[in-house]
Amino acid sequence: MQKAIEIKNLQYKYDRDEEEITAIYDLSLDIYEGEFVGIIGHNGSGKSTLAKLINGIIMPTKGDIFVYGMNTKDENMIWEIRQKAGIVFQNPDNQIVATIVEEDVAFGPENLGVEPSEIRKRVDEALEKVRMSEFKDRKPHQLSGGQKQRIAIAGILAMEPRCIIFDEATAMLDPSGREEVLACIKQLNKENNTTVVYITHYMEEIVEADRVVVLNQGDILMQGTPKEVFARVEELQSVFLDVPNITNLAHQLKKEGLAIPEGILTVDELVKNLCPSS
Amino acid sequence: MFKDITIGQYYPVQSKIHDLDPRTKIVYTFVYIIILFFANNYVGYALGVAFLGFLIAMSNIPLKFVFKSVKAILIIILITVILNVFVTPGNVLLRIGALKVTDAGLINAAFMAIRLTLLIIGTSLMTLTTSPIALTDGMEYCMKVIPGVRSYAHELSMMMTIALRFIPTLMEEADKIMKAQKARGADFETGGILKKAKNIVPILVPLFIGSFKRADELAMAMEARCYRGGNNRTRLYELEYDKNDKIAYIITAVMVAMIIASRFLPLMRIPIQ
Numbered sequence: 001m002q003k004a005i006e007i008k009n010l011q012y013k014y015d016r017d018e019e020e021i022t023a024i025y026d027l028s029l030d031i032y033e034g035e036f037v038g039i040i041g042h043n044g045s046g047k048s049t050l051a052k053l054i055n056g057i058i059m060p061t062k063g064d065i066f067v068y069g070m071n072t073k074d075e076n077m078i079w080e081i082r083q084k085a086g087i088v089f090q091n092p093d094n095q096i097v098a099t100i101v102e103e104d105v106a107f108g109p110e111n112l113g114v115e116p117s118e119i120r121k122r123v124d125e126a127l128e129k130v131r132m133s134e135f136k137d138r139k140p141h142q143l144s145g146g147q148k149q150r151i152a153i154a155g156i157l158a159m160e161p162r163c164i165i166f167d168e169a170t171a172m173l174d175p176s177g178r179e180e181v182l183a184c185i186k187q188l189n190k191e192n193n194t195t196v197v198y199i200t201h202y203m204e205e206i207v208e209a210d211r212v213v214v215l216n217q218g219d220i221l222m223q224g225t226p227k228e229v230f231a232r233v234e235e236l237q238s239v240f241l242d243v244p245n246i247t248n249l250a251h252q253l254k255k256e257g258l259a260i261p262e263g264i265l266t267v268d269e270l271v272k273n274l275c276p277s278s
Numbered sequence: 279m280f281k282d283i284t285i286g287q288y289y290p291v292q293s294k295i296h297d298l299d300p301r302t303k304i305v306y307t308f309v310y311i312i313i314l315f316f317a318n319n320y321v322g323y324a325l326g327v328a329f330l331g332f333l334i335a336m337s338n339i340p341l342k343f344v345f346k347s348v349k350a351i352l353i354i355i356l357i358t359v360i361l362n363v364f365v366t367p368g369n370v371l372l373r374i375g376a377l378k379v380t381d382a383g384l385i386n387a388a389f390m391a392i393r394l395t396l397l398i399i400g401t402s403l404m405t406l407t408t409s410p411i412a413l414t415d416g417m418e419y420c421m422k423v424i425p426g427v428r429s430y431a432h433e434l435s436m437m438m439t440i441a442l443r444f445i446p447t448l449m450e451e452a453d454k455i456m457k458a459q460k461a462r463g464a465d466f467e468t469g470g471i472l473k474k475a476k477n478i479v480p481i482l483v484p485l486f487i488g489s490f491k492r493a494d495e496l497a498m499a500m501e502a503r504c505y506r507g508g509n510n511r512t513r514l515y516e517l518e519y520d521k522n523d524k525i526a527y528i529i530t531a532v533m534v535a536m537i538i539a540s541r542f543l544p545l546m547r548i549p550i551q
């Protein structure tokens with residue numbers, strides 16, 4: 001499998017008036033083409049810093065990041081890196097640039113100097129994929145949070161990236177908005193084979209991920225399938241992270257003496273384990 | 279309360295004038311402003327009024343709306359009229375104390391009033407028939423052909439676009455902050471102007487700080503979407519002239535020719551100033 005992102009011995013320090021804050025300590029991680037990687041970690045564990053580093057918005061203090069083989073430190077490659085690995089931020093209001101939905105979606109390809117007829121095609125396709133075609137002539141402030149965030153995703157899609165990083169893209173949305181955006185992202189991953197790096201505080205959102213990476217204080221604490229990671233309930237709780245509710249319930253039941261395994265992720269799975277005969 | 283504020287004075291209806299390329303309208307407006315200063319007799323002014331009247335009729339905008347803009351500068355028109363009436367030398371028609379009303383003064387005043395009204399209506403017709411976004415686009419294109427400002431054209435229009443984009447967002451935020459303050463007992467309704475102005479401060483400060491954070495995040499998001507200024511940038515919609523724009527340019531040229539020609543009609547000439 002091809003590596004989409006390769007992070008080697010990465011270190012990053014913020015220089016804030018004399019005081020240095022190390023946000024990332026010696027982190028190494030490979031993300032493969034087509035993978036859905038969930039990244040979790042307590043506030044300040046360095047998730048957003050990592051996202052910005054991958055996109056080349058900030059440069060590593062030490063170590064290297066390769067996006068499809070291109071080093072983010074290579075200035076000649078920076079635009080291609082940003083085109084290949086797009087990023088969707090938390091606040092939809094602060095990443096929509098234009099006053100009309102379709103013009104905002106066009107913003108990325110316009111910056112890349114794509115031909116107008118091709119931009120038209122890409123905008124229509126991107127809006128189709130996030131199911132927002134009928135809103136193309138609307139003004140962004142007339143849309144709901146979930147709709148705005150889907151427009152932001154369409155804006156990235158129109159650049160035709162192969163990997164998209166979502167930095168708490170659902171954090172400001174209500175539950176239905178969150179569901180609608182997550183469904184859209186999962187579909188992109190499955191149908192377009194777009195590599196997804198999904199940063200979140202909601203554990204339920206990543207139970208279907210291919211891999212979960214847990215960050216703590218700028219380093220990887222553990223990684224593995226959701227099942228493997230969420231089985232380590234106590235360890236996660238020690239770094240102030242929760243596990244999905246159902247996993248926690250199963251864990252409590254096991255502690256009380258029921259013979260069921262750790263790392264149960266869905267209601268169905270728990271039911272099967274509790275009533276094997278049914 | 280903030281939500282229903284409309285931005286600019288765009289009046290969205292269907293018309294041939296609305297459909298014109300924004301560049302055409304910008305060029306026409308500039309030409310119109312300049313040519314008005316060439317008109318120096320009844321015929322010239324009559325032509326100015328006729329052309330504007332024709333455009334207003336074509337634009338499907340109710341006259342009431344068109345004249346709204348004049349209201350805003352009514353005071354200026356009045357002052358100009360009064361000054362002209364009393365200051366211009368000529369045959370005295372009426373004396374009020376030390377002040378004299380002259381025939382030339384009356385004529386001058388009337389023409390000044392007409393000229394100002396035409397200027398204002400002429401320019402507001404452009405903003406009434408062109409959406410702020412189209413206007414921004416048109417300005418960018420127009421500025422690109424002027425040597426001195428060419429290099430700022432894209433940046434200026436990007437600034438305008440972002441301002442237009444964030445006005446509703448900031449309005450909403452101001453509304454939220456205001457409600458939050460009200461919930462804690464702040465009073466925005468009573469008191470004199472000074473007290474009301476003071477009450478605005480606790481709204482403005484958080485709004486201001488909030489906008490800096492927004493600006494920071496927006497800049498990052500734009501960078502992540504490969505924004506690097508106007509160079510090599512393409513557009514989803516490139517502005518393109520069509521048949522009606524060509525007709526509009528011809529009409530503009532005819533108007534210019536006729537008004538300039540009117541200066542040379544000796545019979546019709548009425549001395550103004």
Ligand SMILES: Nc1ncnc2c1ncn2[C@@H]1O[C@H](COP(=O)(O)OP(=O)(O)OP(=O)(O)O)[C@@H](O)[C@H]1O
Pocket residue numbers: 014015016021022023041042043044045046047048049050
């Ligand atoms: N612009 C900055 N200047 C200085 N320090 C910063 C800056 N941004 C982040 N930090 C610090 O870097 C560390 C990592 O921050 P980061 O934003 O990457 O965390 P995060 O995992 O995204 O947290 P959250 O879950 O709250 O979004 C924190 O200790 C934070 O205080």
Ligand SMILES: [Mg+2]
Pocket residue numbers: 047048049167168
């Ligand atoms: Mg963060």
